[in-house]
Amino acid sequence: MNTNDLLNTVRDFVDTNRRERITKHESLKRLMKKLKIKQNLLKEQVKNENNKKLRKRLEEKIRVIKAQRKKGLKLLKELKSEM
Amino acid sequence: MIKKIFLPTIFLLLTYGFWLSPDFKVITAGVAIFLFGMLALEQGFNAFAGGALERTLRKSTNKMWKSLTFGFTAATVMQSSSLVSVITISFLSAGLIGLVEGMGIIFGANVGSTTGAWLIAGFGLKVKISAYAMPMLVFGVIFIFQKSKFLKGFGYILTGLGFLFLGIHYMKEGFEAFQNQISLTDYAMEGFGGVLVFTLIGILATIIMQSSHATLVLVITALSVQQVTYGNALALVIGANVGTTITAVLGSLTSNTDGKRLALSDVLFKVTAGIVFMLSMNPVIGLVDTVSAAIGIAEDDHTLKLAVFHTIFNVTGVIIMVPFTARLVSFLKRIMPSQAPQVEKARYLSSASAEIPAAAIEAVRKETVRLYDLSVDTIIRGLSLKRSVLAPDSKLDDIINNSSKTILQQDIDDIYERRIKSIYADIVVFISQSQNSMGVPNHLDRLLMLREVGRDLVETIKGIKHLQKNLNLYTIAENTDIRQEYNNMRIQICRVLQELEVIRAGDDESTTILSLDQLKVEINERDIIKTGRLDRLIREHRISAPMAISLMNDSAYYQDICRNLIHMGGILFISSDQDDEKAENSVALDEDEINEVVDEYVEEATK
Structure with a gap:
């Protein structure tokens, strides 16, 4: 570990706000990943669904997840810039 | 399991009874109409809860002497302590009065009903309020169709009273077959055995005829033709007093626990006074003679003496019971606890x-x-x-x-x-x-x-x-x-x-x-x-x-x-x-x- 990395680790540990932001960033990233998986799963389901009504519902779900992901990615960006 | 078979069993027994005896059909129909009358009466009084009637009732029964006077007056006007009892039970069920006030009214009504004995014995007069049953039903139903809450409530009260009378009428009709079989001379007996047997006959006759007044008429008639001895006639009056509580008991079937407690207090009143009088028959006869002589009743005027006895019986009942009202209430509450509704409670909050x-x-x-x-x-x-x-x-x-x-x-x-x-x-x-x-x-x-x-x-x-x-x-x-x-x-x-x-x-x-x-x-x-x-x-x-x-x-x-x-x-x-x-x-x-x-x-x- 070089000096810079070591300093960063020490700073992460001492600065509570920064530590909080990191935790927030990590859990948000985890959530985004989960949502992405769900979105892909729903896309697969849409492809295989013959019932028009059910397909429409699945598409609606995808639209909502997209909006949530859009919001989440924006937040991730903001957190990253603050770190 | 028992709950499941209870209702079908009752239906089967009733159906068998209907098939067996037409009189049984009339009697049970009378009971059903009577109970329906009680429900209508209760619904009617519910309309007045929180209103002028409740305030008036509270004001006129907030002290024991007021409750007693209220009951006495009501029974004197209506010429029926049973009717006052059932109305009081429906007051209680509708929450218009409390148990103590209800007890006061019923005790007062018991004394009030003795005025009937004076009217019968003195003037041969019998007030028959049941003649108003049919008009009450007709007017009551018209009132029920009105939009106003109070007129509707009044309609239910009138209809309820109408049904009560109609129910009693049918019960009487059904029992008429048994009524003719009562021959008092067959049971003539002296001593305590006689008192006991005639008290039981008095109870039975009153239950059958659904009126203590009717029993009194029977007793006075029997006494005038010397079908019974004076002593046995007094025992019959005791029986009539105890038997008349059946109407209150019947009326309490549709009421809440407080109504049932009130009916039981009426039974206890009559039974206690009954036992006291049965055990001290000779001193009581002496007391009746003294009182009769004091108010100028002839030595051999047994019918008026009967009215004196009837009055002394109920007044003594009040004297015995009133000092113990508070104890009686706690006793009744103990043996008939309120059935609290099954309320779900928190499980995890300690x-x-x-x-x-x-x-x-x-x-x-x-x-x-x-x-x-x-x-x-x-x-x-x-x-x-x-x-x-x-x-x-x-x-x-x-x-x-x-x-x-x-x-x-x-x-x-x-x-x-x-x-x-x-x-x-x-x-x-x-x-x-x-x-x-x-x-x-x-x-x-x-x-x-x-x-x-x-x-x-x-x-x-x-x-x-x-x-x-x-x-x-x-x-x-x-x-x-x-x-x-x-x-x-x-x-x-x-x-x-x-x-x-x-x-x-x-x-x-x-x-x-x-x-x-x-x-x-x-x-x-x-x-x-x-x-x-x-x-x-x-x-x-x-x-x-x-x-x-x-x-x-x-x-x-x-x-x-x-x-x-x-x-x-x-x-x-x-x-x-x-x-x-x-x-x-x-x-x-x-x-x-x-x-x-x-x-x-x-x-x-x-x-």
Whole structure:
């Protein structure tokens, strides 16, 4: 570990706000990943669904997840810039 | 098991009795009409609860002497202590008076009824109030048809009295076959044995004739033709006094515990006085002679002496019982405890856990989840469905659209009072008590949020109650459009519950409270007014105007129900990991963002 990395680790540990932001960033990233998986799963389901009504519902779900992901990615960006 | 076979057994026995004896049929019909009269009377007095009648009654019975005077006057005017007793029981059941006041009235009425004996013995006069039964029924029913609450209540009182008289009339008619078989000379007996036997005959005769006055007439007639000795006649009067309580006992069958206690106090009054008089017959005869001589009654005027005896009997009863009223009340309360309604209580909230923040939060969460479970049961049954529809893989559209039968309805008000409100009240009290021990603001916030969950659930139950009436009407309607609209509401509510169940189970990692956003979007997208569907249905004459109004109102209820459930689920079933919870909350869509998604959808759909 070089000096810079070591300093960063020490700073992460001492600065509570920064530590909080990191935790927030990590859990948000985890959530985004989960949502992405769900979105892909729903896309697969849409492809295989013959019932028009059910397909429409699945598409609606995808639209909502997209909006949530859009919001989440924006937040991730903001957190990253603050770190 | 016994409960299940009780009713069929009663029906079988009654049917057998009807087949066996036409008189039995008349007697039981009389009892049924009498009890129906009691119900009508109680309903009538309920209309006056909290009003002028209650105030007047309270004022005229707030002291024992006032209650006694009230009962005495009422029985003198009505010439029937039994009638005053049953009316007092219905006053008590309607909560217009208390048990002590009721006892005062009944004791007073017992003395008041002795004026009848004076009228019979002195003038051979018999006031027959039962002649008014038919006009009472006619006028009563006309009053019931009136819109005013008080006229309606008055109508029920008149009808109730009419039915009471009619019931007594039929009971008498039914017993007439037995009445002719009573021949007093057959039982002539001296000494204590005679007193006992004639008291029993007096009880029996009064039960059969449903009137102590009728027994008194019989006794006076028998005495005048020397069919019975003077001593035996007095025993018959004791029996008549005890037997007359049967009407009050019968009347108390439809009343609450207080009414039953009152009827029992009347029985105790008469039985106590009866026993005292039976045991001291000779001194009592001496007392009657002294009093009779003092008021100028001839030595051999046994009929008037009988009236004196009747009066002394009831006055003595009052003298014996009044000093013990308080003890009698506590005795009656002990042997006839009030049957408190089965109220669901909190299971997880203990005072010990209120002191420890984490334990308090967990206890409230568990209790709230329990409240949620009870509420879901109520909601599902309110929608005429079974809880199994909420299984994750169940196809709600198919199940609900194809279910045409209505599940036996439940009284949501009753369930709310007994199960939901009681637990919620416990939660609210517990949270208030544990607020001081919450050191960290986060803990307090969590507690207050859980309290919000309870409020959402209560609001949901109220919404279901409002929705239920039209839901029952239209989900089985011939008009397919209105049926579909109401089924859509059922489907959507179930969809929210189904999603909440999946989130709660936590088996599907990808389903979090964020999935609730999808439901919020759906509710907005399917709004019958915003989408113009309601206008279209009206324009194309597919639904009537009253149906349209119902739909407008009920769609507001249904949306509130869904929103409350979603809001509640977002708090109750949020991730247990605090960091994940924060992340989920930060990504969850707010109202504007939901509307954006909906607008996008509408735009796409119109393209």
